[in-house]
Amino acid sequence: MHEHKGMISIWFFIGVLLLAYGVLIFAAGVYDVFQPPAKRVVLSQLHAGVWWGLLLLAMGLFYSIRFRPKKTQGN
Amino acid sequence: MRYAHSFRIKMPFALLLAATPRLLTLSPVDVAVIALYFAMVIGIGFYLKRFTTTGEDFFLAGRDMTAWIAGLSFVAANLGSLELMGWAAAAYQYGILATHWYWIGAIPAMLFLGIVMMPFYYISKTHSVPGYLQLRFGEPSRALSAVTFGVMTVLMSGINMYSMALVMKVILGWDIHFSIWVSSLTVAAYVFLGGLLSAIFNEVLQFMLIWLGGLVVSIVGLIETGGWNGMVARIHHNFPGQDFTHLWSGLGHFAGNPMGIHWTGIVFGLGGVIAFGYWTTDFLVVQRVLSARDLRSAEMAPIIGAGFKMMVPFIVILPGLLALAVLPEHLVGEAQAVATGAHSYNEVLPLMLARYCGPGLLGLGITALIAGFMSGMAGNVSAFATVWTYDIYRAFVRKDAEDSHYLSVGRWCTVLGVLVSIGAAYLVMQFLSIMDYVQALFSFFIAPLFGTVILGMLWPRATNAGGFWGLLAGTVSSVCMWIWVKLDPSALAYIALSPRARDMAENMYRALWSWIICMVVTVVVSLATQPRPREELAGLVYGCTKLPETAALPLYKRPAFWATVVAVALVALNLLFW
Numbered sequence: 001m002h003e004h005k006g007m008i009s010i011w012f013f014i015g016v017l018l019l020a021y022g023v024l025i026f027a028a029g030v031y032d033v034f035q036p037p038a039k040r041v042v043l044s045q046l047h048a049g050v051w052w053g054l055l056l057l058a059m060g061l062f063y064s065i066r067f068r069p070k071k072t073q074g075n
Numbered sequence: 076m077r078y079a080h081s082f083r084i085k086m087p088f089a090l091l092l093a094a095t096p097r098l099l100t101l102s103p104v105d106v107a108v109i110a111l112y113f114a115m116v117i118g119i120g121f122y123l124k125r126f127t128t129t130g131e132d133f134f135l136a137g138r139d140m141t142a143w144i145a146g147l148s149f150v151a152a153n154l155g156s157l158e159l160m161g162w163a164a165a166a167y168q169y170g171i172l173a174t175h176w177y178w179i180g181a182i183p184a185m186l187f188l189g190i191v192m193m194p195f196y197y198i199s200k201t202h203s204v205p206g207y208l209q210l211r212f213g214e215p216s217r218a219l220s221a222v223t224f225g226v227m228t229v230l231m232s233g234i235n236m237y238s239m240a241l242v243m244k245v246i247l248g249w250d251i252h253f254s255i256w257v258s259s260l261t262v263a264a265y266v267f268l269g270g271l272l273s274a275i276f277n278e279v280l281q282f283m284l285i286w287l288g289g290l291v292v293s294i295v296g297l298i299e300t301g302g303w304n305g306m307v308a309r310i311h312h313n314f315p316g317q318d319f320t321h322l323w324s325g326l327g328h329f330a331g332n333p334m335g336i337h338w339t340g341i342v343f344g345l346g347g348v349i350a351f352g353y354w355t356t357d358f359l360v361v362q363r364v365l366s367a368r369d370l371r372s373a374e375m376a377p378i379i380g381a382g383f384k385m386m387v388p389f390i391v392i393l394p395g396l397l398a399l400a401v402l403p404e405h406l407v408g409e410a411q412a413v414a415t416g417a418h419s420y421n422e423v424l425p426l427m428l429a430r431y432c433g434p435g436l437l438g439l440g441i442t443a444l445i446a447g448f449m450s451g452m453a454g455n456v457s458a459f460a461t462v463w464t465y466d467i468y469r470a471f472v473r474k475d476a477e478d479s480h481y482l483s484v485g486r487w488c489t490v491l492g493v494l495v496s497i498g499a500a501y502l503v504m505q506f507l508s509i510m511d512y513v514q515a516l517f518s519f520f521i522a523p524l525f526g527t528v529i530l531g532m533l534w535p536r537a538t539n540a541g542g543f544w545g546l547l548a549g550t551v552s553s554v555c556m557w558i559w560v561k562l563d564p565s566a567l568a569y570i571a572l573s574p575r576a577r578d579m580a581e582n583m584y585r586a587l588w589s590w591i592i593c594m595v596v597t598v599v600v601s602l603a604t605q606p607r608p609r610e611e612l613a614g615l616v617y618g619c620t621k622l623p624e625t626a627a628l629p630l631y632k633r634p635a636f637w638a639t640v641v642a643v644a645l646v647a648l649n650l651l652f653w
Contacts, residue, residue, distance in 0.1 A: 010279050
């Protein structure tokens with residue numbers, strides 16, 4: 001993406017953050033499935049947290065792997 | 076955020092006065108999501124410091140960005156959190172008409188920047204818009220432009236900082252001082268460390284988060300209403316006799332739409348001088364494009380940005396429309412909200428987040444708002460540091476220092492810019508009316524600046540004296556018109572052609588007059604003064620500059636082709652929602 005030599009791509013950083021968010025939001029969504037909160041959001045039966053968490057997880061994995069730092073000579 | 080008008084600017088006042096209990100409560104997962112975001116942006120700043128070793132790295136990201144990165148950053152720098160909340164509120168109040176600010180009020184100007192103006196900004200190798208004025212019209216024009224830009228930028232940044240802190244107080248119950256200091260010091264840290272490179276990296280990250288945090292509301296909302304048609308039916312049921320879902324069909328008469336505006340105002344006022352002035356001459360956004368690695372990338376960046384800008388209504392306007400369809404209560408204006416304790420238009424986005432987002436997703440939505448604020452502020456601070464260092468300090472204080480000296484000055488200017496912004500935020504906290512005055516001040520400069528730059532680029536006969544006096548006359552006339560209306564409200568009938576014109580209409584007409592005055596004065600003075608030799612204008616002016624041929628490029632690599640694609644999509648979307 002960028003010609004600064006050896007620089008990690010911004011998409012890798014994005015991937016790592018989305019991966020972490022995916023894990024957190026998916027876990028929170030699954031927890032809500034089994035332990036529904038007293039005050040539920042509208043359409044909570046869709047379990048948006050689970051699906052969105054999975055989406056973030058998939059995007060995070062893709063970006064983290066696709067743009068992972070490459071080993072360069074001398075490193 | 077700078078591309079604002081009154082209903083968004085006044086939002087925090089209503090929020091403050093309403094003093095309602097906080098709207099949202101965060102779970103530990105939400106807090107973790109927000110904390111991770113802060114850790115990541117600071118981490119990126121520390122990582123990029125090692126790559127920021129020259130002035131070119133710090134101020135222009137090494138002029139090494141791809142078209143995609145520059146384009147996304149170009150859009151993200153404009154997307155503040157108040158932009159997101161304010162336009163969702165506008166959509167609730169005025170319906171889909173608010174989309175005009177994203178489509179006709181932005182896309183044609185962005186395409187014009189990419190196709191017509193970018194070659195001159197880029198080939199001239201300028202560091203900034205004031206820098207271009209110096210090359211084209213000499214030092215006085217640069218000085219006038221740089222000083223006004225620098226002052227306005229930090230003041231605007233302070234106002235936005237204060238507004239954001241106020242929003243966070245009302246939504247989440249956060250302490251105002253905590254919000255101001257934590258968010259601004261975070262921005263200061265990562266821009267100080269990595270300069271524009273760091274700002275751009277974080278803006279791309281922030282752009283992704285804004286989308287991923289905002290899209291949940293639109294998707295779940297459309298599921299609840301049964302799609303677009305279901306949403307429209309519910310709006311008609313909830314608000315019988317009102318048209319909230321047509322872009323153009325109600326604009327034939329002032330009384331035919333919720334905004335009380337005529338199509339001529341949208342096309343010529345919004346889509347004309349104001350949009351072109353902001354998107355083509357505000358250095359906050361232009362700086363992102365100047366970081367592109369080559370001319371083609373610089374031309375493509377605004378076009379890519381335009382493509383994404385065109386989609387932003389799906390995460391900003393659509394939640395406002397969905398709120399019209401699904402919220403059980405009707406939101407009200409500021410005054411009524413203060414008097415009755417009801418929710419105001421301006422709370423529509425947090426209300427929709429609370430409606431659909433459980434633990435984790437809520438944190439992501441709030442992170443999107445914070446990311447919006449920080450991308451806007453980083454844009455202000457990095458642009459301020461560049462203009463101050465190159466166009467004021469190097470031009471008028473110390474001309475011949477080492478590059479490392481200017482790099483150091485740029486870094487400390489970042490800190491200075493943030494501290495002045497914080498000072499401005501506290502000033503606004505004490506004297507709320509300052510906010511209106513500073514917003515007005517900003518609007519004084521954009522339209523005349525566009526007049527000066529566009530004549531400079533397209534008319535070789537424009538002279539240094541013409542450029543300077545045109546810019547000065549346009550700016551002064553704008554200030555005078557504003558004062559005239561303040562002192563004598565009946566002057567609106569002359570300035571805005573109607574005694575009943577609202578703030579928005581007044582701003583549009585004032586911009587139009589000041590632009591015309593700038594153009595006329597520039598032309599008259601130029602014709603009366605000695606022109607510069609054409610060879611001096613190479614790289615600066617159309618007709619005197621050899622532009623790279625694109626005929627050999629395949630069609631899909633030509634900026635003009637993609638600009639046409641975006642333009643066709645713009646027309647199609649407008650027809651679809653006519």
